Amino acid sequence: MTASAVARAAPHRRFGLSRLAWREARWAYVFLAPWIIGFLAFTLIPMIATFIFTLTNINLNQAEPLRFVGLDNYARLLGDQQTWESFTVTLKFAAVALPVAVILPFMVALLLSSRYLRFAGAFRVLFFLPYVVPFVAGVLIWLSMLNGDSGWLNLFLQAIGVSNPPNWLQDPNFVYAGLVLVGIWGIGGGVIVYLAGLKGVPTELYDAARIDGAGWWASLRHVTIPMISPVIFYTLILGIVDLLQYFLVPLVLYQGTGEPGGTTNFLNLYIYKSFFNYQDMSYGATLAWFLFGVTLAITLVLFGTARRWVYYAGER
Template sequence: MTVIEELRTLSEKTGRRDKSSAAAKEERAAYLLLLPWIIGLVGVTAGPMLVSLYIAFTDYNLIQAPHWTGLHNISRMLSDPRLHNSLRVTFEYVVVSVPIQLIVALALAMLLDKGLRGLPLYRSVYYLPSLLGGSVAVAVLWRQIFGDHGLVNQLLGHLGIENAPAWVSDPSTALGTLIVLNVWTFGAPMVIFLAGLRQIPAIYYEAAKVDGASKWRQLRSITLPLLSPIIFFNLVLQIIHAFQAFTQAFVVSSGTGGPSDSTMFYTLYLYQVGFNNFQMGYAAAMAWLLLLIVAALTALNFYAARFWVFYDN
């Protein structure tokens, strides 16, 4: 081997070592930057989840140390009538409010997509309820509006309807007021729908008009199929959000879930068990049941999506 070849070989080895050293430094820097997120994941998310999984199999009152009880909390859930009622109320709330909310959001998004004047203002106004819908102030306001002598009954009285129901105090209508409140917070899915509508090429509608397709036909054959990924996205998010509903029922019912447990959401009952009755073991088991229910419904939605969600390739 000549001197030149030896120098070239030595240079290549040195270059590889420099590259390896630089890559190692970049890797260490990346892990250093990710360290706060990793600490948060372990300390705030993964760690508490594992602890709650352990507590779900114990009897724990926040004062004494957890006592292992095995499957006792699970068997208790199977025979707890209030838990079963809270599941029924929550499922009814989700099944009714989420489709109506998405229909209203899509209808308004299509209206705003027509190029109205002052569109940014309309978007802000319609999005505002989504920012405030889960707040205590709006829940208190909702209770005043639908109270025995609230704004709704006052308006009905002016129309000659004297025997209006006590909306939030009547078991047959109390849940309906919370469904209306959830439908009213349509702003977030509406903005997402509006963004999706803006991505549909106008040439599709122009071709449909040339072929004589009606507005209804354009909706069924163009808008809904091309918007199906956005509909699916909003559907999954709003189902998860509806299962987590708590503040509205807590404030409107003063934390009781009444009248007659008609607004006893699952999360509200979980709160009562954990923080009113200090049965943290049972509450943790309920929390994991809710996680499994939401995960199962999400997986079912992803499975069903293959039959109705279409992606424009």
């Protein structure tokens, strides 16, 4: 082929490649379109709308004309004692529940990934099954199990010699422990995530550690935990986000009353009541943006510290 023929063919090849790339990009946009439309319709636009609400006086219980109030709702939030009480309740419960939400699925996943465990596949299915049980049904089952008089847990404690077992869901001193027990029902998702991370740890690292004389505990500390630190970090972030937004279980158990003794009056429950009970749309939106800001701040802090303890394969 002469030089002139090559020169004439080159533009056609370039045009053909660009046309192929355009076809691939077009199909990518087609497949992404449902997600983009859903994100715009159900996330971004509602977020913008709620932020606009925070700058107005929308209250369906008051016949006032709509007007711009600036930062008045945020000033009201800063002086609202109930906001800070519910925020404190949320942080207290998160401090109790977060270690369980992160550590317990990890321990179960370690057990299920053991090569000495028989019928491991059946156990994995059993641990995941409660995760697919309808939420309200699961909560009501636990309500029966944790009943102070006739619950299975207290009957078991009495059978082994505990004379006065606690009323898990009615005693303010034990209600967080009871709610954590209810939450254990749904650890199956976390167990699956940890199992996937454990399966990705190269066996050569364990062999090398064994040659160096490392036992089970040393291998766990110096091989397993560093190698699955991204999974731990992911679980930690999701756990914090979920616990800051926690309110559905107390809503089902106590119908949003905050019982016992205000210990379940979580911030997200206060947001729910502001919207649907008090119908104060502007203040409810302000509370929601406050919770979003707190969640975002904590998440950014964790991402800032991640470089010190989260190990990603391929990074130096």
